[in-house]
Amino acid sequence: MKRTNLGEFEELVLLTVGILFDNAYSVAVAKELAAQSGRKVGISAVHPVLYRLEEKGFLSSRLGEASASRGGKRKRLFAITVAGKQALDQSMALRSKLREQIPSAAFQNL
Amino acid sequence: MRDRRPPVAAMRFLRWYCSPERFEEISGDIEEVFEEALQNEGLTKARISCWLLVAKCFKPYAYQRHSKKSKSNFTVMYINNLKVAYRNFSKHRSYGFINLSGLIIGMISCLLIASYVSTELSFDGFHDDVDRIYRLRMDRFSNKEQIFQSAVTFPAVGPNLHKDQAAVETFLRILPFGGGVYTHSDENGNISTFNEDKGVYADSNFFQLFKFKLLKGSPEDVLSGPNKVVISEGIASKYFGEADPIGKTLNYRGNRDLEVTGVMAEMPTNSHMHFEIIQSMASQGELYNRFPENWGWYDFYTFIKLNPETNTNDFQESLTNYLRNYKGERFDESGMHETLHLQPLKEIHLYSNLSWDMGENGGAEAVYFLMVIAVIIMIIAWSNFVNLATAQATKRAKETGVRKSLGAKRKELIGQFLVESFLYNLVAMLVSISAVVLLLPQFNELARLSIPMTIFLNPIFISGLLVLLIIGTFLSGLYPAFVLTSFDPVQVLKGKQSRVKGGVLRKSLVIFQFCISVVLIAGTMLVVRQVKFMKSQDLGISIDETLVLVSPTSIADRQDLIDRSAVLKNKLNGLADIRSVSFSSNLPGRENFSIGGFAARSRPEDYQDIYLVSCDYQFMEDFEIEFLDGRGFSEDILSDTNAVIINEVAMNQLQLENTQTALQDHMIFRNGDRPIIGVVKSYHQESLKKELDPVIFLLNAERGRYYSLKLATTDLPKLIEEVEKAWKEVFPQSPLDYYFLDEQFDAQYKSDEIFNKIFMGFAFLAIFVACLGLFGLISFSAAQRLKEIGIRKVLGSSEIGIMFLLSRDYLKMIVISMMIAFPATWYLMDLWLRTFPYRTAIKPDIFALSALITLIIAVGTVSIQTAKAAAANPARSLRNE
Numbered sequence: 001m002k003r004t005n006l007g008e009f010e011e012l013v014l015l016t017v018g019i020l021f022d023n024a025y026s027v028a029v030a031k032e033l034a035a036q037s038g039r040k041v042g043i044s045a046v047h048p049v050l051y052r053l054e055e056k057g058f059l060s061s062r063l064g065e066a067s068a069s070r071g072g073k074r075k076r077l078f079a080i081t082v083a084g085k086q087a088l089d090q091s092m093a094l095r096s097k098l099r100e101q102i103p104s105a106a107f108q109n110l
Numbered sequence: 111m112r113d114r115r116p117p118v119a120a121m122r123f124l125r126w127y128c129s130p131e132r133f134e135e136i137s138g139d140i141e142e143v144f145e146e147a148l149q150n151e152g153l154t155k156a157r158i159s160c161w162l163l164v165a166k167c168f169k170p171y172a173y174q175r176h177s178k179k180s181k182s183n184f185t186v187m188y189i190n191n192l193k194v195a196y197r198n199f200s201k202h203r204s205y206g207f208i209n210l211s212g213l214i215i216g217m218i219s220c221l222l223i224a225s226y227v228s229t230e231l232s233f234d235g236f237h238d239d240v241d242r243i244y245r246l247r248m249d250r251f252s253n254k255e256q257i258f259q260s261a262v263t264f265p266a267v268g269p270n271l272h273k274d275q276a277a278v279e280t281f282l283r284i285l286p287f288g289g290g291v292y293t294h295s296d297e298n299g300n301i302s303t304f305n306e307d308k309g310v311y312a313d314s315n316f317f318q319l320f321k322f323k324l325l326k327g328s329p330e331d332v333l334s335g336p337n338k339v340v341i342s343e344g345i346a347s348k349y350f351g352e353a354d355p356i357g358k359t360l361n362y363r364g365n366r367d368l369e370v371t372g373v374m375a376e377m378p379t380n381s382h383m384h385f386e387i388i389q390s391m392a393s394q395g396e397l398y399n400r401f402p403e404n405w406g407w408y409d410f411y412t413f414i415k416l417n418p419e420t421n422t423n424d425f426q427e428s429l430t431n432y433l434r435n436y437k438g439e440r441f442d443e444s445g446m447h448e449t450l451h452l453q454p455l456k457e458i459h460l461y462s463n464l465s466w467d468m469g470e471n472g473g474a475e476a477v478y479f480l481m482v483i484a485v486i487i488m489i490i491a492w493s494n495f496v497n498l499a500t501a502q503a504t505k506r507a508k509e510t511g512v513r514k515s516l517g518a519k520r521k522e523l524i525g526q527f528l529v530e531s532f533l534y535n536l537v538a539m540l541v542s543i544s545a546v547v548l549l550l551p552q553f554n555e556l557a558r559l560s561i562p563m564t565i566f567l568n569p570i571f572i573s574g575l576l577v578l579l580i581i582g583t584f585l586s587g588l589y590p591a592f593v594l595t596s597f598d599p600v601q602v603l604k605g606k607q608s609r610v611k612g613g614v615l616r617k618s619l620v621i622f623q624f625c626i627s628v629v630l631i632a633g634t635m636l637v638v639r640q641v642k643f644m645k646s647q648d649l650g651i652s653i654d655e656t657l658v659l660v661s662p663t664s665i666a667d668r669q670d671l672i673d674r675s676a677v678l679k680n681k682l683n684g685l686a687d688i689r690s691v692s693f694s695s696n697l698p699g700r701e702n703f704s705i706g707g708f709a710a711r712s713r714p715e716d717y718q719d720i721y722l723v724s725c726d727y728q729f730m731e732d733f734e735i736e737f738l739d740g741r742g743f744s745e746d747i748l749s750d751t752n753a754v755i756i757n758e759v760a761m762n763q764l765q766l767e768n769t770q771t772a773l774q775d776h777m778i779f780r781n782g783d784r785p786i787i788g789v790v791k792s793y794h795q796e797s798l799k800k801e802l803d804p805v806i807f808l809l810n811a812e813r814g815r816y817y818s819l820k821l822a823t824t825d826l827p828k829l830i831e832e833v834e835k836a837w838k839e840v841f842p843q844s845p846l847d848y849y850f851l852d853e854q855f856d857a858q859y860k861s862d863e864i865f866n867k868i869f870m871g872f873a874f875l876a877i878f879v880a881c882l883g884l885f886g887l888i889s890f891s892a893a894q895r896l897k898e899i900g901i902r903k904v905l906g907s908s909e910i911g912i913m914f915l916l917s918r919d920y921l922k923m924i925v926i927s928m929m930i931a932f933p934a935t936w937y938l939m940d941l942w943l944r945t946f947p948y949r950t951a952i953k954p955d956i957f958a959l960s961a962l963i964t965l966i967i968a969v970g971t972v973s974i975q976t977a978k979a980a981a982a983n984p985a986r987s988l989r990n991e
Contacts, residue, residue: 026139043139044166051171063135069145071115073138 006058006091012037013049014058014088017078025064025075026050050078058084116144117157120164127173136172140164187522188529195530198506205498208886212879213538213582214545216491219875220578221546222553223484228571229561230477233380233459237321239415242279243455246271246412246429247464250719252446257719261411261464262286263450265401268313268412270436275428277420282319283401284411285311286468288389290663291844293361294349302349305660305847309387316388317374319415322381326356327372333390336398340372342386363663364843366393379560382459382469405437409703411468413455426452444707444717466703476865480872486626487876488578492586493619494883495531499590500616501890503597510595511602523595524588531587535579543575557868558860589615617923620887623880624927624964625934630873632935632960633942636952637869640943641862643950649855650793652734653698656851657829659817659837662844672812674840679817681836687823692728693814698795699855708806710764711776711783718763720756721795721803724810730755730790732820739769740788743809751809755788760804777806797858798948818851877964881971884920888972892916892979900984912980917972924968928961935960 006014016033017024026043029050034041053059064077080088124137140163147156199206237243248263249256268281288309295301316322317329317340324332325343332340339360346355355370362368368389377384392398416425429450434441441447453462460474510523547566554561565571665671675693682691696702707717729735730742738758743750754777756764766772769789776783792802823829830848837846892899899912907915936952943949 026135027142042163042166043143044163044169047136047139047167048169048171066138069142070138071141073134073141075138075142076135 006087009045010049010053011088011091013046014053014080014084017050017053017059018080018088021079022077024078027075029078050076053084054078056083057081058087114148114153116141116160120161124164124167127168129173132172136167140167188525191526191529192533194509194526195533198530202502202505205502205886205890208882209495209498209534210538210541212491212494212882213534214542215875215879215882216488217538217542217578218545218549219487219872220484221542221575222549223480223872224571224574225546225550225561225565226557226559227477227481228565228568229380229559230460230473234382234455236378236380237319237455240456241454242416242418242420243319244414244416244452245455245458246414247451247453247462248408248448249451250446250448252718257446258465259463260408261462261467262409263412263448264406264408265404265410266436267433267450268410268414269402271414271429271432274432274435275425277417277425279415279417280315280319281415282313282315282413283391284313284316284383284413284468285391285394285409286411287311287409288385288387290363292349292387293364293843294358295361303843303845304348305663305845306345306387308385309389310385311389311391311393313391317372319413320383322377323375325373325375326354332372333388334392335390336392336395337366337368338371338390338393339368340374340388341370342374342376344376345386346370346373362389364665368393382462382471384469405433405440409466422452445715446707446717446719466701470861480868483630483869483872483876487872487879488582489585490623490626490876490879490883492582493623494879494886495534495586496589497616497619497883498886498890499527499531499586500593501887503590503594504894506594507597507602510597511599514599515603520595524591527591527594528583528587531590532579532583535582535586539575539579539582556864556871558864616887617919620884620920620923621927621930623883624924624968625931627873627877627880627967628928628931628960628964629935629938630876631963632931632956633939634866634870634873635956635960636939636942636950637862637866639950639956640946641859641866644798644946644948645856645859647794647798647948649698650736650791651698653851653855655821657819657821657833658697658849658851658854659819659833660847660849661813661815661817662841665841665844675813675817678836678840681840682817682819682833685829685832685836687821687825687829687832689820689822690728690732691820692726692732692818693810693812693816694723694725694729694818695810695815696723696795697816697818697851698793699851699858700795702795702803702805708764709778710766710786711778712771713765714778716765718760718804720760720763721805722808723805724808724814726809726811726814729818730807732818733793735793736791738789738791740773740786742788743811745811749785750787751811752782752784753787753809754784755790755807756786757790757792757802757805757807759792759802760806761789763804797855799858799946801947877967881967884968885971885975888916888920888975889979892975896979896982896987899979899982900987903980903984904988909977909980913973913976916976916979917969920968920972924965928964932957932961 012033013029016029016036020028020032026046030041030043030046033039033046050059050061054061058081059078060081061076061078063074066072066074121137121140124140125133128136140160143163144156144160147159151159234240245261246263246267248260250258250260265283265285268283272278272281288311289305289307290309291303291305292309293301293303312333314331314334316333317324324340327340332338339362341349341355341360349355349360350358355373358370360368360370374388376386394401397404416422429452432450433448437448458468459471460477462471464471513523513526514520543566547563550561550563553559661675662671665674679691679693682688695704702721702723704722705719706722708720709715709717725743727743727745730737740755742755743753756772756777761769761772764772766775772786772789776785790807792805794800795803795805819833821829833848834846837844895916899916902912902915935957939952939956943952
């Protein structure tokens, strides 16, 4: 059976795809993610994640317009699916639910 | 603008690995990143990072093919087959290993033999136009009866044939008499002098016709003109050290100065020629100019190159009686005639078996024989595979039953088992290739071969391996596949054991394996016996305790040599450890090149080819040659200098009735008739693989090519020291060249002994593989009958009884195989022995012994397994269920 939960990086990529909305393709995702997180993110890291998320059904894709800067090649544009949104929501809900349950005493000695 | 594109090679690499449906987007992405880097960081950096990026993208998502087709049932099933094969192997590991080790041993022997065979077949193949180069060989007949087949012919044949026949493009003669002492003295007066035996004379086009590598000098003119010489690298460094030998002088036999005009690389081992020194044929001087008319002296290897259009059959026809054009009168006079024949250059090494041949040739039989053995060992190993696979059939019946009920077609199931046998063969082949690479140096040493490692890169060899793999897969896999897939799934799944098919085949394969083993064991014993027989046979001449000195060839003045030889003889006779010294022109263990046509006075027309040996007064006595009648040469009878002694074979060939008539007869010589004063028993000039030769002995008391010292001591180092001292005093210029006669004679059997070793080795391997199979079969049947054995034991059967029960079938098979093997062995042995003029008898003990050995090995194998099965605790085997 395929794994349907989200990895940490997968979650970030999924979120970024959502942010970019209409222009979510690998180069843009990599740039946005790098800018937002301060991590070094290359397209070779983003590619497999995008394809995997598509395989899991969290993303859908279509081929976009060709542009000169890409040597006349089309780009693959991704969009979040219903399942993707559910997975994001679930993950967020789970996190905040867990976060809320931490007693404030646990942070006292930090 | 072009330069500002991403690196082409990188994109090409991407296109190569990337799956087509992903290529567009990924390459687009990469180009976009490149564009940006170009703006920000400049061209070089952008290019580098682009390369890195392409490398980084080399991941499954990019190269995996996503089309739906690729994951068809077919591939999935085959991948599953591999898995099942592996699981099956690890489940029945011992059978797996027996199968594998049998195949590996078989393939190792196969590969070793194949590498040997392909080296043998590659002989002389490196020359250009090798298919058009032939050697002329000559047959001589006396009154229609063939006397000899010779590798050499007359010097006139080459030039005249070239003149008469348009088909002959070029000719080349080689005269094998360039051996002897070569001397070089440098400016400082240092002298290096050695006795060389690999020297020849050759016509000037030697390096044009043959592609031997010349390191210095040009192929066209190194051998043109008299007294030119080409030497090998080794010879060059021996005489000249580091210095450039070109233009330097080598003195030959003290009478001729030769100019070094060329240096050649050592001749390759896969050439039938192995010369180190080649003198120009023109060095023969006055004789050379008369070569085109010389139809008498046959010591010349003559090669011709034919036009590409020549029809060799037609040419051969014109060649056969060619000599009649020039020698017709002589033919009619003497009653002898010669015919010429083409011998392809490439066939000389394997098939040539002629008198006066160049080196050891004619190993074709041994090559074919080994090929047969290789095939046999492989078949034995494949039989093991078939046997064990069919024996296991019941165990795997459930698997096939389930597969069938799930809809597998029979074709697919057969495919599955073929994949399995392919895997076994493949693994065995990979292991054995690496083993052979490791073993090759040892094998070379053992068999005195020089097979190069590069043989494994030879395309023919590689395709041979593939063929072996494919044949192996089908031969070992097809039958088991049919048996294993023949079960009715309903029966099998109901738990009804259907009878295992293939029992008859299995039995006949075991019988076959043991037949072969018996034949091989008996064959090995016979070969060993034959060599021993030949070695132990009385030669008719005593060659023990004889030290032979080779007469120096560096003294040009004949009288000087005679005087010095006499001095040496006196000195040696003075040594206490030497019984006697004798001179002779030839000795046993060497091919006699001195032969002529002779007739007796009573039958002057009847010329016979008879060998000549000249010897001194002591020779007959020293070598204990038996006189049938008459007497030896005597110092007291002056006329003996003109007398001859003949041997028994010569007497018979000359058709002299008996020794009495012989003693009254004379032999006709050019310078007068010579009386026959004695008839001796024939002795063996060469190994017992050859017939006895007719010989005329002449007296030459003054000198001989060989000085034989009969020894009266066992302290050889001291003796040799003394001999060397005496030699140095008499021949200070010449190196001492000596050998022991019996060792030299026995060296003729060296190749037979090596062959024996190889033969025995492979015979042993064949038997071992056969026993492996037997071992597997018995352990399997014991495992199957575990319960039966348990019940029998519980009911009181003895261990011996159980052992007998288990081995009975196999013993029966072994006995049957012997009954088949004995007549076959006898037939083959007889066939082989017929090739020897002197042969040992096939005694029954060979059969008895080989039967015994096979039985011991087989019974040993059987009882190890049966004893284990019989000794097992019955409670264990009966407890489960």
